[in-house]
Amino acid sequence: MKKILTIAAAMLAISACSGQNIEPNATPVKVASLAGNSPITDVRPAEEVSVYPSRGTAIERTFAHQPPLVPHRTTYALSTKKNGCLTCHDPKKAKRMKATAVDVSHLKADGSFNNEYYFCDQCHVAQADNKQAIIENAFTK
Numbered sequence: 001m002k003k004i005l006t007i008a009a010a011m012l013a014i015s016a017c018s019g020q021n022i023e024p025n026a027t028p029v030k031v032a033s034l035a036g037n038s039p040i041t042d043v044r045p046a047e048e049v050s051v052y053p054s055r056g057t058a059i060e061r062t063f064a065h066q067p068p069l070v071p072h073r074t075t076y077a078l079s080t081k082k083n084g085c086l087t088c089h090d091p092k093k094a095k096r097m098k099a100t101a102v103d104v105s106h107l108k109a110d111g112s113f114n115n116e117y118y119f120c121d122q123c124h125v126a127q128a129d130n131k132q133a134i135i136e137n138a139f140t141k
């Protein structure tokens with residue numbers, strides 16, 4: 001019993017010390033982010049969620065060798081254990097799944113998949129009906 005009390009007292013002491021000192025009149029921290037500058041004390045409504053096409057037809061490419069945009073949702077499993085994208089885009093399965101096979105550049109000389117291309121979303125992004133403000137960039141073809 002005494003031991004339990006000692007432990008409880010020690011835990012109380014630790015928790016009493018670990019509390020942060022909150023400055024009541026602290027000026028709000030200004031965070032400059034892509035979503036705009038807003039003091040973190042502000043409560044603002046969440047951004048509208050992007051809407052992805054549910055069934056895709058290929059989206060026209062804007063320049064040669066552009067990784068084509070994904071014309072469907074991208075929530076398929078994509079981890080070291082499972083690649084849901086290859087379920088349809090693997091050259092051996094693509095025809096049956098009515099999808100385009102991965103580009104030949106994604107294959108090794110013997111025709112097997114080159115794992116350097118494993119994480120598809122590194123290069124392929126979904127085309128979404130995106131309600132968020134467009135971020136300017138200086139890309140030219």
Ligand code: HEC
Nearest residue numbers: 056058059068069070074076084085088098099100120124
């Ligand atoms: C259920 C099957 C299926 C799965 C799973 C799937 N796709 Fe697709 N994908 C399709 C179909 C069907 C199309 C439209 C036909 C086409 O262009 O290949 C398509 C189109 C694409 C295209 C456009 C091809 C082009 O030439 O414009 C890309 C890129 C793509 N998918 C990438 C992905 C990625 C990345 C994943 C995983 C996150 C994925 N797909 C998972 C069926 C699938």
Ligand code: HEC
Nearest residue numbers: 065066067068085089100101102103117118119120122123
């Ligand atoms: C390192 C970047 C990169 C990664 C990773 C990558 N791709 Fe690609 N992919 C490209 C590029 C670039 C092209 C266009 C090739 C060209 O036109 O020269 C392409 C083309 C494609 C195409 C169209 C092929 C055609 O014949 O029109 C499909 C489908 C595709 N990729 C699916 C995938 C899938 C599925 C994965 C993951 C398993 C993946 N890619 C991973 C860069 C990438």
